[in-house]
Amino acid sequence: MQFFGDTNIDFLSKRKIGYIISAIVLLVGISSLILHGGPQWNIDFQGGTLVHLKFEKNVRIEEIRDALTQRGFGESEIKHFGADNEIVIRTGVSEDPAEFSNLVEPMISEAFPDNPFEEQRVETVGPKIGKELVVDALMAVLWAMILILLYVMWRFRINFALGAIMALAHDVIVTVGVFSLLEIEISAPIIAAVLTIVGYSLNDTIVIFDRIRENLKVRQKDADAFIGIVNRSLNETLSRTIITSLTTLFVVVILFFFGGEVLRSFAFALIIGIVSGTYSTLFIATPFVVEWQLKKVHA
């Protein structure tokens, strides 16, 4: 079976459309980030306490809030988590980070004597740890980019490396932007997802670069021929691009639906990243290489 026979799509002539689409998506993402005052970090980065309780019977958020207000924790963020009998309570940082987790159990059991519950998850992150995590996360993304840039420069050329990094930055901003737009919080696992996206997007980009590199060895290098070669390379690898994206997307979508509430936003980040990564290979990384080459020829 084959989805695509010998395709001959002129991707590069449509690159301007790609630029416009990307510009719009990035603009929306960045505006959302600015309007929200940066990404919405969860307690991993901000510090604070998260308590996830599973009750025997359904509870209403207002009831929980009432119980907490009596003890001065009325400001906490309270949400249902997956089901109506599961609640996640989040508070900000206090001087003693463990204070809330110690108080919450007696508070709630007092307020709901006939609805027993179990502590599913307690996460407490002191403000200093949070800061360390932010620094570590930024360092991780930065180092990943630098090392990958160096590797691609070594294996290919500088314009390929820059094109790959452009695509990476595009995918990371799109993912973070969508998270901001949908007001989903960024936790430590999401950073892992973003770095996986970095890896995946590159994987995709490099396969096509590899084909361009191979085809360039054979052909002449004037400008028109260059565009032709790149187009041909994109078409030759198109089948692979689609199939790998599909199989990866399959498993990630399954993870999204069946992997449970804890992994859901992680899987969601990967879904966005895979779609964006596939797109950015075709419409960001490769066109960048071409634009660079054209400039060099015209100059």
Place this chain on the structure above:
Amino acid sequence: MRASVKVKLILILIIIALSVYLLYPTLQLAEMDDAEKATLEVRDPQELVTLKSRSVNLGLDLQGGMHVVLEVDIKELLDQIAKNKNEVFNDALEKTAVEVEQTDEDFLTVFERNLIADGVRLVRYYGSRERSSEDEVMSYLRDQISETVNRALEILRNRVDEFGVAEPIIQQQGQSRIIIELAGITDPSRVRQLIGKTAKLEFRLLKDPEIYLSVADKINQFIQSKIAPVDTTITEEEPGEEADSTLSLDELFGQAQQDTAVVDSVLQDKDSLFEQNLFFLDPNRQQTILVPANKEAKFRQIIELSEIQKIISDEAGDAEFIWGAKPEYGGQYYEVYLVFKRAELTGETITEADPRPGSQMDPSSIGKFEVSLTLNDEGARIFSRVTGANIKKRLAIILDRRVFLAPEIQVKIRDGRSRITGLNNMEEAQDLAIVLRAGALPAPVRIIEERTVGPSLGMDSILKGSQSAIYGLVIVAIFMIIYYRIAGILADLALVLNIIFIMAVMAYFNATLTLPGIAGIILTIGMAVDANVLIFERMREELKRGKTIRASIEQGYGNAFSAILDANVTTFIAGIVLYTFGTGPIRGFALTLMIGIVASMFTAIVVTRVVFDYSVSNWSIKELKI
């Protein structure tokens, strides 16, 4: 059939066999339920340990448990061991505490810098005959810190051991942090209490009743003086009211339980710290101050004020307020005691601490629980002397700066026995006994990070994770077969081997599988076929160009190799970076991702190739349908 193919085939079979061998302990453990494990532990504990050390561990997020990071309070330690403290010292210490929250720098370095900025050197507070230079003091302090952390580690280990948790992990991280990992905890709040308690036990005498009176009087005057100006502005209609709003002590005593004692027509600023009826002297018991439970926070702030501190030192000398452990009178009032700063005796002399139900003889302790303490000879001697010299006075038993009991000394106690009463349940008494036996931490610790997962959520995660993995595997497998037919089956074989290899490598390294780790494996399932997709697409191209099957296979693998290598190396780089900068679960994810990359390259490039070569040379295939 070429010899090299045969060698490779044998090699692959050996690797598969090895993987199955490596995975066997993991499978064995997974087959056993808790009861069987318990039986094995009794029969042959060594066997269980070996089995476990050769299996894939489940992370705390999968089996349920607590991960806690504690920080030893260096500030408190430096405060404790300093001599000749003054204003400059306290300021520098406070300033340092704020600063280190912002930076990565170590407390001592920042502290020294702050002192020097104020023109003082560490020697002034920590110097002695042996340590006269700044460097010597610095190294002395560093030793003190590391010794403190080591002792804290040891004490925490004792506490956790006594509590009874299987295979606890307790280790130092960095200079002043301690990581504690406990699997299968069902009552996290108990553990939090157990490890977070400093467990500093002190016996201190209460100040005499006359001093209570004068201090209470002065504080009351101070509070009234703060309220008075507010009165004049708000109650203008009744200008005469506030003329004498100062409460006399007689009034305080006589009407302590009634709120009518004060001018309550006055409207008060809600945010103001100062208001009427903040505290009373207990009419039933001397030397006890009562604070209404709803005014506790305000009174806590007030007694911290420097004016109040001055009143205390003027009136009572070497004394401080210490709060009662629990609200009394049906939870309505907190007790506050004025005690000597100096402890007559501390918990270091405890040899035994036993939890037990409250005595039936004493009506107040029925239904309550207590811990009885036995002191060593030296402790007993001191206790005997102190009790003998202070008969009819009250002695406070203070644990972590909270008064548990302040009985009046009736007789000289010679046998060194004492007790902490009024505990609500047996568990509380047991835990208190544990911490008292294990000893006090040399400096307070704070929980700065905690990640706890309940056992049922862990089970749920395992279930959902493996479900997703199976669904993903099935879908990808079916897709590959539909798309590439026979070659698809080959790719699927590679995929299944891939997962076996990942698990085998993890078992070999005794690595930990976390929930993000499972996600990493699932992601690998999707991405692992990529290498085969690249190869198969290449083979299709070559076949289309009319090449022979053998040549197409050769070219397909050969030409796809550079793409596979480069693509995987870059993803691997991302994995390394994640592993380096990540913590806990993220590292688990990075680990499975990296193992998965290596395994998938091996299965896609070597395993499938051998099968192709073997079939082509042995079965003289005429047509290759991909």
